[in-house]
Amino acid sequence: MTAARARVRSALATLVLAVPCTLLLYGFLAAESEGKVALVLAGATLAAALGWRTGLLGWAVRASGQGGLALGFALSGLALVAAFHEDPFVLLLLARALIALVACLGLHVQLADAGVPNFAGAAFFGVGGYTAAVLGKGALPHAVVLLACGALAAAVGSVLLLPLLRTRGHYAALITIAFGLLFRTFFEVNESLGGPQGLKLGGLEVLGFHFNDDRHVLGLEWSGYAFYALAALALALAALSLVRRLERSWLGLALDAVRLDETAAACFGVEVARWKIGAFTLGNALIGVAGGLSAMMVGFIAPNNFTFQESLVLVSILLLGGLGNLAGLAVATLIVVCLPEKLQPIQEYRYLLFSVLVVLVLVLRPAGLVRRTARRSFGSAAA
């Protein structure tokens, strides 16, 4: 009886959350002029402020629960893909945002959970991309190729493990910065992998299903990018659920202990190095898979896509979303990826505007945009 009521409550809360979000996103993605984009943004800000003030937002998030939030995310994504089924531009944008979310989740595990900085996110993304470009041409099934993208990114990252374990803070950050710059320069001068011109890729194909082809399904004409967007949605959901579970378990607790106080953690048996290695490796694997999928979708990669700027953007997304806050991360990724595309006049200035924005946030709100909350119980009462 009460279980059924709880379920209804959760479903209701999910709707309260998902419907306005989906509508706002729809409006945002469909807006064709800068004015309309601004209008939708104003609406979103208003809605968020209202939801926050009235407590509705907080209630909805809490009452939906984990399953509800995931379901809402999935349904909202599906609805958007269906609504834009013929619009390759919007679908590509959506897919790119979802793929970036996966990459950011990888960084999140490293930086927000274990406290290991990684300013070479774009480079690991690139490792995934180049792996997909090289292996994708062969006979390997593409699902395996995607896994290989993650594995290779993790393997390349393992080269940095020793330096990273021996250093901390700024020094560790510098090592990753140097690696990111090294990666890009290497691919620019190394002609065997396309040099500065890069490489072309064929599209993703799983079990004979070619993602690049437009097709007629359910009486509708679907752009090929719709299938990529769906694949990205599935990947993002899987990554989200993985990171959620990780954080709400002893694993996440051990990572927290490592991040917050290595010395005290060591005195209670936590193998600090092991946890850092695990988090760094898992994070890079996620970034690598995302990079592989992205490369297959775009059909082309070049060193210029994997600059230090892009790595900085990835880290900044984490910060803007509120370090350690998954929902904030999703929102920030969406905004940072999509906004410049929708506001063409600022395209050219996006790095400049973005860097100024991040600096402002850091100086004016040193504690981050959204405060980190303590982990709630994952005992049986909470499940």
Added chain:
Amino acid sequence: MDLLAQYLMNGVMLGLMYALVALGFTLFFGVLNVIQFAHGDVLTAGAFAGLAGYALVVRAGVQASLPQLLTVVLAATLSMAVLGAVLGRTLVLPLKGAPALNVLLATLMGGTALRECIRLFYPGGSQPQRFPALLPSTAWALGRFTLRLDNLLMLAAGMALVLGVSLLLQRTRTGLAIRAVAQDEETARTMGIDFRRVVLFTFALGSALAAFAGVMNGLYYNEVNFGSGLLLGVIGFSAAVVGGLGSLSGAVLGGFLFAGLQTLGAVVMPFASAYKDVFAFGMVILLLAWKPTGLIGEPLGERV
């Protein structure tokens, strides 16, 4: 032999530039315990400020190269001194006490903003810019090695600058104040030292040094690029770390060590010259892994 001399000259020039950049990092770290990662971009901005100054005096009809040179150097160092102090005031001081990551990201993003400003707003800034040859082009041929007067002049000026900074720190009241703050901020404050002024002066000084290195870099390669500060910044920082952050002689030593290794790499593997930046970044990683707290500085374990 001649070729070796050429390499040696090149290595010494590089070393001096690295040392000038490293000096800035070490000064900032000394007074404030922070890393100012926009430093490399300050170097680039300095070179471009010099270039802008050059364009102005040329337009004003100044033909002689000595006043042109002076303008370039002064425009670069003075404007970067101001910019450095502004960066210190707006980016670094407000974040004192914030998590290290915040300072790091703020200065990295500040650097990005500088870089983007040059790329977007300097006329033709997105393309490499020719840097005028303002030094006398006298050269002596010693076998196959040409000893160039301009290189010698730059070396002399750079060395003089390094020496000047060390004298400033050792012999003047300002230097004493900087050293006092570096030693112990609290005590320095109670002794009546104006902490903010010392910090801002240090930022101005370090940034001017970087600007000078930027001009040197431009004169040496006859070209500047909006992205070139990134490499110099990373290597300069690593040089400061390897020499022991906070130590002046360490920074200079680290700079020359890096240049030496790079030159060695070029001598041993001339076929891989395209990979020289890859090699440099790889070296940064290896050196940091090998000596995370520097060659000279003693390992500072955490107090429990």
Added chain:
Amino acid sequence: MTPAPLLVCADLTRSFGGLVALDGLSVELKQGEILGLIGPNGSGKTTFFNVLTGLYPATRGEVRFGGLTLTGARPQAVYRAGITRTFQRSRLCLELSIFDNLAVGAHQQLDHGLYFNLLRRRALARQADATATAARELLEIFDPPLAARLFEPVAGIAMIGRRRVEICRALISRPKLLLLDEPSAGMTADETAHLMDDLLEVRRRFGDLSIILIEHEMSVIARVTDRCVVLNYGKKLCEGTYAEVSTNTEVRQAYLGLA
């Protein structure tokens, strides 16, 4: 025949540059004993704990604990051998909840397998419940009001409460030896007395817990310790019951400042 001592430290030495913070210290501890460690500021008490728990490698000397040799052992190994500690300057994870902090203390008992944590969520929830129960039991002894605030961040708890939580974190893994570094710092005499009662109560329940207690408050040392070791400049000045050491003239000179 007396039973073998639980802890034997022989000639333990640690220097920092030229400073010998711990100088040839030899100490033995019997099972179930409460040993007081006293000495003026900077006499090397905390350094002794840091060396014992493997945070600072010893320059010289040996540590044996139970049947194990812990000389040069890493902190993790020391913990697994059954030694836990508190820190002089509280080192809880402030943004984590009380429960999370205690669960870090219980690290050894928890299952950290990937499969278990990611996929066997029911079993994980049961383990979390069991850990919460253990945490509540300990908090009920040391600070009952905190038991109701188990999932609140430690940052919101007053200093005194944090010290108690830190002791609970050290106790939840059921160690054989507990190292307490000035647990009563900042507490009133009443609060200190309570804390000591609680410690004695825990020791009664756990059976064979041994404790080394660093403490500046002499009345506390007099009341709860079986034996004391006095340190001065890293060296052992003397050793014995409180009554013995407190009448020792050397100690009175060095430590109590009395002629």
